Amino acid sequence: MADHRYDPKQIEPRWQQVWADERTWHVGNDDVPGERSYVLEMLPYPSGEPHIGHLKVYSVGDAVAHFHRRTGRRVLHPMGYDAFGLPAENHAIRTGQHPRDSTNASIEQFQRQFREWGISIDWDREFGTHEPRYYRWTQWIFLKLFEAGLAYRKEAAVKWCPNDQTVLANEQVVDGRCERCGHEVEVRQLEQWFFRITDYADRLLDDLETIDWPANVKTMQRNWIGRSEGAEVVFRCEDLQIDYPVFTTRPDTLFGATFFVMAPEHPDVLRLVEGTDRADEVHRYVNHALNESNQERGAADKPKTGVFLGRHVTNPVNGERLPMYVADYVLMEYGTGAIMAVPGHDDRDFAFAQAHDLPVRRVIEGGDGELPYLGDGPLTDSAPEFDGMGNREALGAIVDWLAGEGKGRPSVNYRLRDWLLSRQRYWGCPIPIVKCERCGLVPVPEADLPVVLPDISDYAPRGRSPLAAAEDWVAVACPSCGEPARRETDTMDTFVDSSWYFLRYCDARNDEAAWDPAVLAEWMPVDQYIGGVEHAILHLLYARFFVKALKDLGYLGVDEPFARLFTQGMITKDGAKMSKSKGNVVSPQAIVERYGADTARAYILFIGPPEHAADWSDEGVEGVHRFLARLWRLAAEAADGGQLPAGELTAPSGLEGADLAVARKAAWAIDKVTRDMSGRFAFNTAIAAVMELTNEVSRLRDDAAPEVRRFALAVAASLLFPFAPHVSADAYSRLTGRRVWEEPWPQADPTLLERDVVQIVCQVNGKVRERVEAPADASSDELLALCRAAPNVQAHLDGREVVKEVVVPGKLVNVVAR
């Protein structure tokens, strides 16, 4: 007999070769009828080599893709690279190596490893976002958004990272620090490019209802958009004849306002005190507040500081004069940069009032008498027509009254800001705009796209894009008037590149257009999107915005890019995030080298539910490897004696004893794995079921029927294929002479799923006292009789009165006794 040693180094390259030679995973855009499925994992940023997180996300995605294919769908499962970005550029600054070269080298690493992992990718659709044939269309989309007024330039207070020497979008500032490098960000007043994502705030919010995403991701997006309903109320400063609107969610508390506060950045603060004796003090305060870091200023528990402006505004509901303050707890970015302060019913206003000896007034009854009171209740001490009215009802009534007087109106405010997309860096997609002194901002004509990123020698950022130094490139004739003009030298945020790549995959080789809308209609939306929860706000919000905007412009027909989202948990080592500095990095390449790709993939899916974080265990890998080796060896040995007959994979007939039990186990495994893969991604229990089946086969005695052994092993291999494709393909091929990926998903024979004898649990007062065998179709009375006859049940019923009997057919009998 041949030497049957499981050797992934032999098996894996052989099948990879077949898949590459035959372009097995390619799917055309041909108008073939039948169900389609678009399975997509978030595209990788190619830096160095793939890490363990990549192994996980593509193992999960590949399992889904294979399952969809085997259950009769045409599956689009492409791959690409998010290839622009700062790490490559910073590397270039240190070494002088062109970012394109280091990026392409990384991409080759990724390609090689994806092939070695056996991921079923349609390589014919591959691209990197840094390739002109791709970013040509990124620029085209930018122009379409520009034409529609959705991309615009404005001067604003923006977040600046002094380390990366570029501006950042709000989403890229985490705890006052740069999301990428961790450096504390500053605020600068600069003119920048923005996308008008705030126009879509309501739709981005409302359409969350229509997509099947994890609740926590939806919640994070809702919070980020931060819609609040309330009213805009106008407070007039009579001294200077200026109206100051404020946004409030609590117009019901208007009668409790006792002072008025402006943000230090508010443009009118200095004007209000000009030439007064308060000017010096206010100047000092504002300067101090502006120089304070975001971190310090952002702390909610910080004492409430502020300065009186020496001016007053009039409360529109009762004509009271309220003192005006400047205080850093009011933010310029939100609302109008000014607030009415109601210390009786707001924590922060209360804290400020305490610190500055301002009156606190109760206008809503309730609570235990303590102020501030944040709950609901009837109005008091407000106005005769509102007193006694529930505050929720009063809220509307007061807004109506204000609207009638022209002093306010219902209003909605969002936390979401427009997306700042320009970056003062080199390695990104050039913004296709020419700045002409005469014509202003002129779009580059579509026929001239792409605006190709020029090669430069000095990548160092100096507060402006390194592109600004490429004089030959910058100097250009204005497309509109022909006079000398200059190119926009900022590049786009790399999140722009990844906001539409899933559209390009559908029609990746189209040189005439970004895509053919008819082709897009065949594939979009993505049926199953898979990635890390760290993109819950950034990428996933931006991509949704792009799809909605492009739909409005008539280029596609869907409202949402990703119908179903799955977020996988992190892989840790020794309970901690893997990092070079901790020295706890597990390299996928080392694992694949040692155990093979199948072991690495199957282990990462077996370790636990894929949505949970999981800790890597070297011993656990060994266990999965042993399992694959055992399955393969059993299959190879069983195939020595012959193959299964051609045709459908069905159990031999006329089985009995252990042979029948194995056939039943196979049917059970088919059913179990199918269920685990259908509704949820319970890969861990699916693999456990195949393990159980394999264990049962390995316990068969030598005189077992060879066909049932082959059948059960072929079922095991077939079910395992989505998780460990090479070893499964190899085992299946030996057992059947056929290619498992061309086989339909196995069907469980219903007659084998049924049992004629079942085990019945006998309980007395809810405690298990005995287990008995009973015919599966036994009646309740029969089951009851069987259980009451059981010795241990009788022992526990001895001398007691039976008060109730519960029978769950096929399962259990519970006798309740006193």
Place this chain on the structure above:
RNA sequence: GCCCGGGUGGUGGAACGGUAGACACGGGGGCCUCAAAAGCCCCUGCUCCUCGCGAGCGUGCGGGUUCGAGUCCCGCCCCGGGUACCA
């Protein structure tokens, strides 16, 4: 503070309101072998005893609903993540 997750053996984890701990790791014992590796077999939640087809306890804590609760409800504690002066 608020919003999500999550607390089950030595470990990762299983369990439509119905046998808690599938599967795997680790551990113990055995077979094979000159020996080892590999492989195979058995045992493995805790406690007690009369050692059995035994009894009791056991899913973070305290209550509740139910014939029956890891699972549902109420009140807490702890851990992880997100978010935070957003008016």
